[in-house]
Amino acid sequence: MTSLPDNSDSYSLLAPGPVNLHPEVLKTLALPMIHHRTPEFDAILKRVLKKMKDIFQTTEDVYMLTSTGSGGMEALLVNVLSPGDKVIAIVSGKFGERWAEMAKTFGAEVHVIDVPWGETVSVAAVSELLKKHPDTRAVLCQACETSTAVAHPIEDLGRVIAPYTETLFFVDGITALGAYPLPMDAWGIDGIVAGSQKAFMLPTGMSFISFSKKAAKFFDSAKSPRFYFDVRKEKKANAAGETFFSSNVALIRCLDVVLDLILAEGLDAHYARIHRRAEFTRKFAQELGFTLYAKSPSDSVTALKVPPAMDGQKIRLHLEEVHNITIMGGQDQAKGKIIRIGHMGYIQDAEMLRLIECLGQCLYHFDSGFITLEQVAMVVRDAQNYLEQNG
Known part of the structure; x- marks a missing residue:
């Protein structure tokens, strides 16, 4: 697959809140x-x-x-x-x-x-x-x-x-x-x-x-x-x-x-869609080299421990400035140690896939010896296949 350009015009808000607004909400906000x-x-x-x-x-x-x-x-x-x-x-x-x-x-x-x-x-x-x-x-x-x-x-x-x-x-x-x-x-x-x-x-x-x-x-x-x-x-x-x-x-x-x-849609189907996003994020972020922070992870937000010697705040800032993706970092004792990704709101598969690719590029940017771009591409291909098979 073709990698996304570093300065994509497509903005993704993938924080634990606020979240991407549904298109119907945007229309309704514009009413008199x-x-x-x-x-x-x-x-x-x-x-x-x-x-x-x-x-x-x-x-x-x-x-x-x-x-x-x-x-x-x-x-x-x-x-x-x-x-x-x-x-x-x-x-x-x-x-x-x-x-x-x-x-x-x-x-x-x-x-x-x-x-x-x-x-x-x-x-x-x-x-x-x-x-x-x-x-x-x-x-x-x-x-x-x-x-x-x-x-x-x-x-x-x-x-x-x-x-x-x-x-x-x-x-x-x-x-x-x-x-x-x-x-x-x-x-x-x-x-x-x-x-x-x-x-x-x-x-x-x-x-x-x-x-x-x-x-x-x-x-x-x-x-x-x-x-x-x-x-x-x-x-x-x-x-x-x-x-x-x-x-x-x-x-x-x-x-x-x-x-x-x-x-x-039905509550069960609605919950299942959010669960799918959470499972996708947890699976492929770990394939990139992150580890889960929460021992009992929520489906609404995922916290990932960043690899040793890396700074979660810098990763978060790089994602926003270079890739136009907003996630959150850690607070207080977890500051710099974790990043947090939200699964609520209006999130499309393309955004989830792009997040994994850009996270991989961030890891390469901050420590090119930790992961290669070829390895990132392999994870992204696996992630794309996962989404197609688990639609």
Whole structure:
């Protein structure tokens, strides 16, 4: 096959979020603005709220907030917590750290389970800590810890936490929900948050949350300060066919389109397509000489350890400046040691193939003795065959 030119005009956004937008989303973003208090938008809102339950796989209400995912994480906490409540926070990366700090900010007594970066939490460790603190109000965990690409055992954790009638299981599904199975009701999840810029293929700017009935009983007794994120206001407004504050008309209108696309394809087929991208990336990146960072890798994002003596930050920058491909590097203790590649959004096979070729060229650029261009070409040919045989 013919190698792509180094300065290809084709831009690929292959980060863990934001992601490539679906062409139908781009068309919808270009439509004239409408007001959020009109029959036209009311009909859109009603459709979206109903369809979101199918994505969350819940019979409970799903609420839409004009905020990033971190706002949704905060909204889950403030609607059920009071100062002094005990919280168990599973910290396995940057976003676990963030959620633990949020809980501390609102006066919770936070017990941290530190998990080495790249590893998954021990369900037994969570069980033991719950036995020591049976009055825990909430257990916090990322479904996918975006900074490490680790997928935690959410279903197993749900089973352990469920018997504690006053303890809630809260899940950060920002880099997971809509990308792989995470059924809220079936897995005993009491609160979950998702983000618009991930599997929902939208720009950044909205978070989506839902609470179980078990969690909702704490809404009125929670003493954490809340105003914008008071879900009781949103619940009442949604029941009347509106949002409490001004609606994010542009993104909600796009969400209506995306939900139709996902549900028409079917969740299983949608998940399978993302899984195929993840498997492809893991397989051929390793053939180039990278190794997996996460011991239990997520299908939404892959973290790759760069070869010894190479700098992941330089590889990421070279990909962007020379090959017009955006991925992400590592954070904090993983900075320079890993690169992270997202599998959500509108990604075509040609982009996946081009990524493998350009990653190989980067390795050759930074250490020509590590891999030859002939070896890169062989991996790319194998990758092309894989895509054709596993379409």
